Amino acid sequence: MLSALLIMSGIAVLLGAVLGYAAIRFRVEGNPLVEKIDAILPQTQCGQCNYPGCKPYATAIAAGEADINRCPPGGEEGIQKLADLLGVEFKPFGGDTNAPKPKSVAFIDENTCIGCTLCIQACPVDAIAGAAKQMHTIISRECTGCELCVAPCPVDCISMQVIEEKISNWKWKYPVFALTPVKQ
Amino acid sequence: MVKAAFHTAINVLFFTVIGTTLLGVTYLQTKAPIERSEQEAKLKLISQLVPRQDFDNDILADGLSLTPDPLLGSSAASTSYRARKNGQPVAVVLEAIAPDGYSGRISLIIAIKADGTLGGVRVIEHKETPGLGDYIDIAKSDWITGFNDKALLPGKDDDWHVRKDGGQFDYMAGATITPRAVIKATHKVLQYFALHKDTLFAAAATEPKQEAKK
Amino acid sequence: MTYQEVKDIFYNGLWKQNTGLVQLLGLCPILAVSSSVVNAVSLGLATALVMTIASATISPIRSAVPNEARIPVFILIIAVLVTVIQYAMNAYVHALYLVLGIFIPLITTNCIVLARIEAFASKQPPFQSAIDGLAMGLGLTAVLAVLGGMREVFGHGTLLSGIDMVFGASAKAWVVTIVPDYHGFLLAILPPGAFITLGLLIAGKNYMSMRAAANEKKRIIPIASAA
Amino acid sequence: MEVSRFRADTREAVTDNMTTPYKFHGGVHPPANKAQSTRTAIAQMPLPAKLVIPFHQHVGNTAKPLVVAGDHVLKGQLIGLPEDGISSAIHASTSGTITEIGMQVVAHASGLPDLCATLVPDGKDEWIQREGINFRTSLNADVRQVLRLAGVVGLGGGVFPSDMKLRVGKHKVKTLVINGAECEPYITCDDMLMRERAGEIVKGAEIMRWALEADRILIGIEDNKPEAIASMQLAAAASNDDIRVVAVPTIYPGGGAKQLIRVLTGIEVAAGVRSTDKGVQCFNVATAQSIYRAVAFGEPLVSRIVTVTGNVQRAQNLEVLIGTPVSDVVAYAGALPDTDSYIMGGPMMGLPLPNAGVSIVKAANCIIAASPKLFPPAPPAMPCIRCTRCAEVCPAELQPQDLYWFAKSKEFGKAQEYNLFDCIECGACSYVCPSSIPLVQYYRFAKSEIWAREADKTSSDAARERFEFRESRIEREKQEKAEKLAAKEKAAAEAKLQAAKLAAEQAAASPDATMPAISTPAVAPPANDAQAKIQAAIEHAKLQAAAVKPKNTEQLTPQQLAEIADIELRRARIQELAGTDVETKE
Amino acid sequence: MRKHSHPISAFFSPFISKSDSVSAIMLKVILALIPGIALYVWYFGPAILVSITLASITALATEAAMLKLRNRPIAPFLKDNSALLTAWLLALSIPPLAPWWLIVVGTAFCIAVAKHLYGGLGNNPFNPAMIGYAVLIVSFPVQMTQWISPQGMGGFELSFMQQLQYIFSGILPDGIKLDAITMATPLDTLKTQLHLAHPVSEILTQPIFGQLAGHGSEMVAGGFMIGGLYLLATRIISWHLPVAYLGTLFAIAGIFHLVDPAHYVEPLFHWFSGAAMLGAFFILTDPISSPTTHKGKLIFAAGAGLITYLIRVYGAFPDGMAFSTLLMNICVPLIDAYTQPKVFGKKEKQA
Amino acid sequence: MSEYLMILLGAVLVNNIVLVKILGLCPFMGVSKKLETAIGMGAATAFVLTLASGASYLIDHYLLAPNGLGYLATLSFIVVIAGIVQFTEMYIKKTSPTLYQVLGIYLPLITTNCAVLGVPLLIAQNQLQYTLLKSLWFGFGNAVGFTLIMVLFAGIRERMEGADIPAVFKGSAIAMVTAGLMSLAFMGFSGLVK
Numbered sequence A: 001m002l003s004a005l006l007i008m009s010g011i012a013v014l015l016g017a018v019l020g021y022a023a024i025r026f027r028v029e030g031n032p033l034v035e036k037i038d039a040i041l042p043q044t045q046c047g048q049c050n051y052p053g054c055k056p057y058a059t060a061i062a063a064g065e066a067d068i069n070r071c072p073p074g075g076e077e078g079i080q081k082l083a084d085l086l087g088v089e090f091k092p093f094g095g096d097t098n099a100p101k102p103k104s105v106a107f108i109d110e111n112t113c114i115g116c117t118l119c120i121q122a123c124p125v126d127a128i129a130g131a132a133k134q135m136h137t138i139i140s141r142e143c144t145g146c147e148l149c150v151a152p153c154p155v156d157c158i159s160m161q162v163i164e165e166k167i168s169n170w171k172w173k174y175p176v177f178a179l180t181p182v183k184q
Numbered sequence B: 001m002v003k004a005a006f007h008t009a010i011n012v013l014f015f016t017v018i019g020t021t022l023l024g025v026t027y028l029q030t031k032a033p034i035e036r037s038e039q040e041a042k043l044k045l046i047s048q049l050v051p052r053q054d055f056d057n058d059i060l061a062d063g064l065s066l067t068p069d070p071l072l073g074s075s076a077a078s079t080s081y082r083a084r085k086n087g088q089p090v091a092v093v094l095e096a097i098a099p100d101g102y103s104g105r106i107s108l109i110i111a112i113k114a115d116g117t118l119g120g121v122r123v124i125e126h127k128e129t130p131g132l133g134d135y136i137d138i139a140k141s142d143w144i145t146g147f148n149d150k151a152l153l154p155g156k157d158d159d160w161h162v163r164k165d166g167g168q169f170d171y172m173a174g175a176t177i178t179p180r181a182v183i184k185a186t187h188k189v190l191q192y193f194a195l196h197k198d199t200l201f202a203a204a205a206t207e208p209k210q211e212a213k214k
Numbered sequence C: 001m002t003y004q005e006v007k008d009i010f011y012n013g014l015w016k017q018n019t020g021l022v023q024l025l026g027l028c029p030i031l032a033v034s035s036s037v038v039n040a041v042s043l044g045l046a047t048a049l050v051m052t053i054a055s056a057t058i059s060p061i062r063s064a065v066p067n068e069a070r071i072p073v074f075i076l077i078i079a080v081l082v083t084v085i086q087y088a089m090n091a092y093v094h095a096l097y098l099v100l101g102i103f104i105p106l107i108t109t110n111c112i113v114l115a116r117i118e119a120f121a122s123k124q125p126p127f128q129s130a131i132d133g134l135a136m137g138l139g140l141t142a143v144l145a146v147l148g149g150m151r152e153v154f155g156h157g158t159l160l161s162g163i164d165m166v167f168g169a170s171a172k173a174w175v176v177t178i179v180p181d182y183h184g185f186l187l188a189i190l191p192p193g194a195f196i197t198l199g200l201l202i203a204g205k206n207y208m209s210m211r212a213a214a215n216e217k218k219r220i221i222p223i224a225s226a227a
Numbered sequence D: 001m002e003v004s005r006f007r008a009d010t011r012e013a014v015t016d017n018m019t020t021p022y023k024f025h026g027g028v029h030p031p032a033n034k035a036q037s038t039r040t041a042i043a044q045m046p047l048p049a050k051l052v053i054p055f056h057q058h059v060g061n062t063a064k065p066l067v068v069a070g071d072h073v074l075k076g077q078l079i080g081l082p083e084d085g086i087s088s089a090i091h092a093s094t095s096g097t098i099t100e101i102g103m104q105v106v107a108h109a110s111g112l113p114d115l116c117a118t119l120v121p122d123g124k125d126e127w128i129q130r131e132g133i134n135f136r137t138s139l140n141a142d143v144r145q146v147l148r149l150a151g152v153v154g155l156g157g158g159v160f161p162s163d164m165k166l167r168v169g170k171h172k173v174k175t176l177v178i179n180g181a182e183c184e185p186y187i188t189c190d191d192m193l194m195r196e197r198a199g200e201i202v203k204g205a206e207i208m209r210w211a212l213e214a215d216r217i218l219i220g221i222e223d224n225k226p227e228a229i230a231s232m233q234l235a236a237a238a239s240n241d242d243i244r245v246v247a248v249p250t251i252y253p254g255g256g257a258k259q260l261i262r263v264l265t266g267i268e269v270a271a272g273v274r275s276t277d278k279g280v281q282c283f284n285v286a287t288a289q290s291i292y293r294a295v296a297f298g299e300p301l302v303s304r305i306v307t308v309t310g311n312v313q314r315a316q317n318l319e320v321l322i323g324t325p326v327s328d329v330v331a332y333a334g335a336l337p338d339t340d341s342y343i344m345g346g347p348m349m350g351l352p353l354p355n356a357g358v359s360i361v362k363a364a365n366c367i368i369a370a371s372p373k374l375f376p377p378a379p380p381a382m383p384c385i386r387c388t389r390c391a392e393v394c395p396a397e398l399q400p401q402d403l404y405w406f407a408k409s410k411e412f413g414k415a416q417e418y419n420l421f422d423c424i425e426c427g428a429c430s431y432v433c434p435s436s437i438p439l440v441q442y443y444r445f446a447k448s449e450i451w452a453r454e455a456d457k458t459s460s461d462a463a464r465e466r467f468e469f470r471e472s473r474i475e476r477e478k479q480e481k482a483e484k485l486a487a488k489e490k491a492a493a494e495a496k497l498q499a500a501k502l503a504a505e506q507a508a509a510s511p512d513a514t515m516p517a518i519s520t521p522a523v524a525p526p527a528n529d530a531q532a533k534i535q536a537a538i539e540h541a542k543l544q545a546a547a548v549k550p551k552n553t554e555q556l557t558p559q560q561l562a563e564i565a566d567i568e569l570r571r572a573r574i575q576e577l578a579g580t581d582v583e584t585k586e
Numbered sequence E: 001m002r003k004h005s006h007p008i009s010a011f012f013s014p015f016i017s018k019s020d021s022v023s024a025i026m027l028k029v030i031l032a033l034i035p036g037i038a039l040y041v042w043y044f045g046p047a048i049l050v051s052i053t054l055a056s057i058t059a060l061a062t063e064a065a066m067l068k069l070r071n072r073p074i075a076p077f078l079k080d081n082s083a084l085l086t087a088w089l090l091a092l093s094i095p096p097l098a099p100w101w102l103i104v105v106g107t108a109f110c111i112a113v114a115k116h117l118y119g120g121l122g123n124n125p126f127n128p129a130m131i132g133y134a135v136l137i138v139s140f141p142v143q144m145t146q147w148i149s150p151q152g153m154g155g156f157e158l159s160f161m162q163q164l165q166y167i168f169s170g171i172l173p174d175g176i177k178l179d180a181i182t183m184a185t186p187l188d189t190l191k192t193q194l195h196l197a198h199p200v201s202e203i204l205t206q207p208i209f210g211q212l213a214g215h216g217s218e219m220v221a222g223g224f225m226i227g228g229l230y231l232l233a234t235r236i237i238s239w240h241l242p243v244a245y246l247g248t249l250f251a252i253a254g255i256f257h258l259v260d261p262a263h264y265v266e267p268l269f270h271w272f273s274g275a276a277m278l279g280a281f282f283i284l285t286d287p288i289s290s291p292t293t294h295k296g297k298l299i300f301a302a303g304a305g306l307i308t309y310l311i312r313v314y315g316a317f318p319d320g321m322a323f324s325t326l327l328m329n330i331c332v333p334l335i336d337a338y339t340q341p342k343v344f345g346k347k348e349k350q351a
Numbered sequence F: 001m002s003e004y005l006m007i008l009l010g011a012v013l014v015n016n017i018v019l020v021k022i023l024g025l026c027p028f029m030g031v032s033k034k035l036e037t038a039i040g041m042g043a044a045t046a047f048v049l050t051l052a053s054g055a056s057y058l059i060d061h062y063l064l065a066p067n068g069l070g071y072l073a074t075l076s077f078i079v080v081i082a083g084i085v086q087f088t089e090m091y092i093k094k095t096s097p098t099l100y101q102v103l104g105i106y107l108p109l110i111t112t113n114c115a116v117l118g119v120p121l122l123i124a125q126n127q128l129q130y131t132l133l134k135s136l137w138f139g140f141g142n143a144v145g146f147t148l149i150m151v152l153f154a155g156i157r158e159r160m161e162g163a164d165i166p167a168v169f170k171g172s173a174i175a176m177v178t179a180g181l182m183s184l185a186f187m188g189f190s191g192l193v194k
């Protein structure tokens, strides 16, 4: 019994010392996971995930506080990528998140705009150009479609327009198999 | 830093000491029942070969360590147990190994009565093909009981083969390697017994660790 | 703690987060000792016991353990519990002890034990933790029992063989022969059979969950898209 | 076997010493079906009643329209100006009136409309004034500018602006390859062109050789076109340049630029590598001819030779004005009644036309009238059985079955790893696939998805950058504000020491005035009255304007500035048109 | 116009094609089995035809049932002949006199589990027929070792009716024992006898051995080889697999034989016994479960050859064809991934 | 020499720790979705397993057995394993931050890998009568066996990503079946090492 205690104590003390040392010597700093998650998020910065932007959402996922299925702009594909990265199962959008919408850009009705600059302040990616009292315009190439500028406009001159399919952005479709009966 | 390490060490130490103590206590508490269970298990096995009513000694205490012998197929020392009634030898239980099973060694225990007939054979461990070669296992078939009461008869060595090879033992079609191995091993043990009969029964029940003379 | 909470924990452990079918933890014993119902259930119960006690023990002391020593201390406690159970089994159900062999000490590294402690017991009060440990352990036992039953019936055509190891020789009569004169589909007893049968079980669970989900949504999900 | 036939043929065909015969991996031998359309000489297609000329007929940016509806144009008049970067010019194919500039369905796989000019001919076919230049006394850049404004693009199917391909790069171009292989079944436009206008082709090749400063010219022609080979040899012999006509084995896709270069020179040009970096450049024979016409006569590309074949009564080659409706062309050749669709290009790589109303474009080397009998629909696709027949015929030496597997399951990263972008979409794999899998479709799908994703990625990276920049800017401003505030307070405190209470109050109020109004509109607009509402908002905005300085106008790119200017201009014009009554526009 | 209302239509380039269909390819492979089967019938009686029939029926029924369960169209897949081919190969690898349920269980298992759980034709990582064989031999070793003796060599030759009766009811004609109609196969006999420490030269004098390997079975193997050569000639299989497999087997067996002829038979014995020929031309060549690159095929088949030899000589099973195929099947994805050929223009050396 | 070869072949092929001995299945199932992580996990486990075999042999042979303290086997082994895992984590973090990033989340899981405790326990049961060197070698063999199977399995799983697997079998169910068929194939090696 005594020898048992001695031996185990010896092992334990050694182990404890190693662990204690390790804890200080090799403290984890920063979380590289956040960057990886953030790289997957679409950077629309829309806040539909209930976090103030993509990075905070990424941080929350990394900390295990948020589910991976809360970003509508990322679509199911985004969820799949997050699931792959984190080694968890794919899950469909939760009931309370907005359904993913087709990609759109904001459009300012130039004749109504009063140049109030409120939308400029709302846009998270500086995609609206214009000076005070002058008409504002959306740089559509830089607009992420987050809709954050729509609400603040006092004259309701901003509308979201679905990006329509043109020859320049047309994509080849997935070939359909005649073999598989499509069950509805 | 050293302090933190120290703190962790103390913590682990604390739980280790408690755990070890608990284990020590458990060990002491279960030591006796475990020994009893083990002996019971052994006895149960032996009594399949030598009926309990046939002996009256403490058979497990009457052990004899045997040096390795080609006839036993063993490469390490093994123990034999002697059954006696009223001090008279009744039977000896030997461990043996059939090295040439289909997929490896087959461990056997073999009881030989004092008169040289087999009390019985049991397979303790084998790796033969399930469903084909494993009929030597009493749990699968009673083929192994075919050895009961067989003995070495002068000039009848040819009997110690499967029927296919001209012997007296049955086999299952499609798997003869396994029975051949078991029969051969048993045959050899009987030969060992014939050679060492006296030493096997000689020693008194007092000293189980005593070596058999060669 | 309300009745509903307890119910939820049990539902979680037995079905929704089932260790063998969903979390895929604790697979080694599930696959290795499920060749008969008796082996399976025995080990399952032993594991459940360890989980219950371990969860209940660790929950109150969790704050006393420094973070970097967490896993070693937890696993140390588990190891002690397991060894105690191992010796008890050796003493009182010796035959079973021999059959289960190395898988008894290996309860220590059964992933689900530590996983539950990390995920649940180290965050919840003792009673809840104990219930969770029990529920998870019973979930494991349930999978083991079903798997053991399936493999035994497929493989040997019997059920409950080896029951005498637990309840003594008289229990031999309890063995049920499902298919008399069965040829024995050995594959089911062998390791490949273990994997494949568990695969089928998981698929079965998926099927039921999908059916339930489909019923909920009141529409049929197309099975899969393209060929 | 291939090699030996190659040798035998080339020995006949090549006058001077031969280039080493190389082979490329794979390839298939589909039935040629070329005899039908080579029976008659190239004919001139009569003027159609209406031409629809797309502004985007080439690789690169859409040309910028220079005309508006109602304008009268002459044949060869520039109606589309090349945009910056890769682009090319568009011309009126005949004289007449532009009746519309608008979106019309064009010959594109999407079946979507694109910007086109509709031209109703006046029947005079009156050329605009034009004149050639002497290239030998010009600068390379000038010649290329001529080609750019003449709208010369690759007529081998690639429609890449030819002037871009004639730039002299870092690497010396040793060999100029002229592609007369015409490996696709059915198509004979190059064959007929070589038979009838070999001299112009060779002259065009001389211009290109000069521009590229290449050492020699190799003209590769498949050995199933002996007449073309003979005619080209004759023309080549008349040239002073080092020109060799080489008969190459007939195998599809031997006319692919990479394959032909490999066969003629042994050089392999990998995907993503410019062939000029390897010392070769490749042009189609028809391109050569149109370069000659553009340089020597100032003639822009307003027509091309089109093979009309398939389910028609009179399969033949026609010289067709760009913009002629396909329906006119097939009607001229006499489409048979069971024709149910039209293919632009050959049966291996061609494009099914969305309808017969689309017009002939510069890429249209062939129009095949298709009937279910001629091109029976493919049997339903079965799963891939990994038989690797596709890999055996793939000229790019890919593993099409793997690419298919990844494309099918949308594992695009893997597909790229397996060199998806090396696929030249030749269709040889689909041609031999026993499971009848539309392999090329899968590759096209995967490629366009990957492109789209890359675009998404770039824009999301840009968005992140801008977002982070904005965050840091706001942070900085906050800090500055706080500092200012602190300074003011300090000042106020000092003032208090010296001056009266009133003065102190004034000092305390002043920071409010300089604060940007981030809060919601404080002025409640009068209900129901839009005019008043806006008026109020304007008032409000005016209030803010004093404090707010636009925060993101400093770092705009020139493009963005141009865009804004553009919009301002339009706004001004709209306001001009509609008066100041902006609201009524609603 | 043809279905152009939507941008996606089934009508896309290439518009022409020249190809066998999948079912034609499978049919040709089935036909190529016929010489071997004919010789099989000649030497071992028509029982094999019964197993083939049973296997075919089971395979088609299982295939149809699984397709139905998976909600896939049934007709095109039933007509692709792949299930039939699997069935034939499985039937050829189990003892023809095995009870009827054996082949039924084996076929149903391999079609349902090894093929359809993975998504059916084209998706299975393992060779279905060999999965069937492996399942049967580990589950029913007794039944799987009752090989028929060639031309009544065991003492009695069953008539067709008697064979049928035995397969379906397990009843033998009066007075005939199982031993009289079955015997260990050549490979098995060799193994047993070597186990009993007889030298090769002595073992091979037993009547069940013929010129090269087993009496009769060597001819059957020859028949499969002829069928295999037909497949090679028609380019349905590539040479890499059979050549690498037989070559490796020959080389290893040759080395062992040269070193110790008393314990190791000559290489040709290995070629013409067991399933080596069948395997080299029909089993390893299963396109779906073998690598697609040339180098990969060589590695795959050489590995299979090596493992076959090891199992035959040292392992617990008399023949290693099935297990070596399955073991190499496991490696296929990695082999494929690491043997990707360099593509056009990206080779190290340029001409 | 040939004995060592047999130990290695036995551990890697014939008695493969995962497919035949059925140990270490949780990481086998959990971390085999991607080839890259499977390789990393395999390598890290291999390292710990080999070291643990040697260390526990030493403990068992020199500390426990002479003092009749067999009942401390599980406890002492697992404590040592936990220590080695921590050490490995430390070491990797220090020497190769990139590898650490790949493996980071999996490293602690090694502690609860049955194989890592199972192999030392097998050695301690002493049926094999190994020396220190052989124990290390045996541990290494099992480590190689584990890694090999992980990698091959991950290869198959990656390929199956594109397969048309019935919905109910997608994911872990078909992975189980695959593991079963692999295990079936590995039965072919039985008997190779007697």
Ligand SMILES: Cc1cc2nc3c(=O)[nH]c(=O)nc-3n(C[C@H](O)[C@H](O)[C@H](O)COP(=O)(O)O)c2cc1C
Pocket (backbone or CB within 6 Å): B102, B103, B128, B129, B130, B132, B133, B134, B164, B172, B173, B174, B175, B176, B177, B178, B179, E137, E141, E144, E145, E183, E184, E188, E189, E191, E192, E316, E317, E318
């Ligand atoms: C998979 C397989 C496993 C076998 N396992 C055994 C076995 O465990 N024991 C045995 O004696 N024979 C076994 N055999 C049969 C032997 O190979 C050999 O055929 C048999 O022992 C010879 O018996 P016979 O003399 O009755 O023909 C097995 C055969 C096969 C194919």
Ligand SMILES: Cc1cc2nc3c(=O)[nH]c(=O)nc-3n(C[C@H](O)[C@H](O)[C@H](O)COP(=O)(O)O)c2cc1C
Pocket (backbone or CB within 6 Å): D153, D154, D155, D156, D157, D158, D159, D160, D179, D180, D181, D182, D183, D184, D253, D254, D255, D256, D257, D258, D282, D283, D284, D285, D287, D288, D349, D424, D425, D426
């Ligand atoms: C599969 C394939 C086949 C081709 N066949 C021909 C051909 O037969 N003749 C030809 O001139 N261009 C052919 N091309 C186009 C050439 O690759 C290349 O784009 C052209 O020769 C370059 O000349 P250009 O810029 O003058 O068109 C083919 C391209 C591909 C991908």
Ligand SMILES: Cc1cc2nc3c(=O)[nH]c(=O)nc-3n(C[C@H](O)[C@H](O)[C@H](O)COP(=O)(O)O)c2cc1C
Pocket (backbone or CB within 6 Å): E089, E092, E093, E094, E130, E133, E147, E185, E186, E187, E188, E214, E217, E218, E220, E221, E273, E274, E275, E276, E278, E279, E318, E319, E321, E322
């Ligand atoms: C995977 C597979 C395994 C086989 N196993 C054996 C075997 O173990 N022994 C055998 O002799 N024949 C075996 N066969 C069957 C032979 O290939 C073939 O049927 C042979 O011609 C039968 O004659 P034989 O077995 O008497 O040589 C097997 C076939 C296959 C496809």
Ligand SMILES: Cc1cc2nc3c(=O)[nH]c(=O)nc-3n(C[C@H](O)[C@H](O)[C@H](O)CO)c2cc1C
Pocket (backbone or CB within 6 Å): E025, E026, E029, E082, E083, E085, E086, E087, E089, E115, E120, E121, E122, E123, E124, E127, E128, E129, E130, E236, E237, E282, E283, E284, E285, E286, E287, E288, E289
């Ligand atoms: C050359 C060739 C060999 C084949 N070999 C096998 C085989 O060994 N086993 C099998 O089950 N199917 C075989 N098949 C059939 C088919 O590939 C098989 O059913 C698929 O594996 C099922 O997805 C073969 C097919 C071909 C063309």
Ligand code: SF4
Pocket (backbone or CB within 6 Å): A041, A042, A043, A044, A045, A046, A047, A048, A049, A050, A051, A052, A053, A054, A055, A057, A070, A071, A072, A073, A074
């Ligand atoms: S929901 Fe919006 S803010 Fe949130 S992660 Fe997605 S894009 Fe970013």
Ligand code: SF4
Pocket (backbone or CB within 6 Å): A105, A106, A122, A123, A124, A125, A126, A127, A128, A138, A142, A143, A144, A145, A146, A147, A148, A149, A150
């Ligand atoms: S312009 Fe509007 S919709 Fe677009 S990014 Fe800015 S705030 Fe979002």
Ligand code: SF4
Pocket (backbone or CB within 6 Å): D383, D384, D385, D386, D387, D388, D389, D390, D391, D400, D401, D404, D429, D432, D433, D434, D435, D436, D437, D439
């Ligand atoms: S030809 Fe078709 S079936 Fe054959 S490997 Fe290629 S894609 Fe698959």
Ligand code: SF4
Pocket (backbone or CB within 6 Å): D390, D393, D394, D395, D396, D397, D398, D400, D422, D423, D424, D425, D426, D427, D428, D429, D430, D439, D440
């Ligand atoms: S289409 Fe692409 S993959 Fe197919 S053969 Fe041509 S180059 Fe190869």
Ligand code: FES
Pocket (backbone or CB within 6 Å): C025, C026, C027, C028, C029, C109, C110, C111, C112, F023, F024, F025, F026, F027, F112, F113, F114, F115
């Ligand atoms: S239970 Fe063995 S590794 Fe998880």
